[in-house]
Amino acid sequence: MTNPLQLAVHPGAFPSTELARVRDAFTRRTVPPGLHYQGACQAARWRALYDAWSPFSRVPDYVKMFERCFEAACDRISSEVTIVGLGCGTAAKDVKLIDHLVKAAKQIHFVPVDVSVPLVCEAALAAGERLGAKCVYPMVANLEAADDLGEWLSTQSPGTSGRLFTFFSMLPNFPPGAILPTIAGWLRSQDFLLLSVNLAPGPELMSGMANVLPQYDNPETHSWLFTFLEQGGVRPEDGVLRFAAEPFGDSAEVGRIVARWRFHRACRLHVLADVYEFEPDEELELFYSWRYRSQTFPATLEEQGFKIEESWLAANGEEAIYLCRTLGGR
């Protein structure tokens, strides 16, 4: 018989806190990104989308880029490490990192952290197959409401001297400046962070954004995002989902892909305990994804509290990975 999984739930992910956050986002007619992953159906459709579109396991150059960054992290780790997978999803990437470290005979503990219960369970089970369940400490947490995660990690996970945080494909979910300083505060002086950033490739922001738009505006992403509306009682004929690439104010360095649902008719949308009324032609911002420029992102990282030790850029210029430490250091 399989043993039950023991999940720790950070208070920022308690249902009452979540409800307040969602209500606040809806005053601006926006959907918090984490809400698209939390239900079983949403998690399953996101997984289908990931399998169809993520370059991580499909594009040979990306496979190599991730292998190189895993090797670089491995070289810096002494004999024992705790990997903290921030927004780990199914932990597809963290598990590959774990495989590298296991091969190098490192002793590993893994803390998968995600706002989605189905995904954090999947992550913990996959890691448990490699490390044994006793070395895996799954945590449900909302990174937007977890300023004290640093201290909380110290009490809920093993006190190994070195920790390696991962933050893969997570920056798209947070407005510029919103999460990096918080993460810098969680790191101790001996900890590392492996972070990937989604980029607008080519010579200029908006043409780069246009180039990556098909990675979002496709049937799998429509199906995944529509799940939220479907669960709230909206039907496909009630409106239309449109994607756009937009700059961030007058910045030539940061932009976002946005998906908005425009209602064709008056509709009621059920979300958690509430019902929201929409008029014809009203819009709901369903999704966004922030993208940066490879030329200026390193300066952003440094401004927000990190020292870059090594970096890797995908050949198509659409993604980069940085291995960092904190500048402040506790």
Ligand SMILES: C[S@@+](CC[C@H](N)C(=O)[O-])C[C@H]1O[C@@H](n2cnc3c(N)ncnc32)[C@H](O)[C@@H]1O
């Ligand atoms: C694009 S996926 C990345 C998953 C994984 N890191 C990878 O690269 O394969 C985004 C993940 O972030 C999680 N997420 C989104 N917003 C979050 C938040 N505020 N706090 C914690 N997790 C969040 C989602 O549940 C999802 O698993």
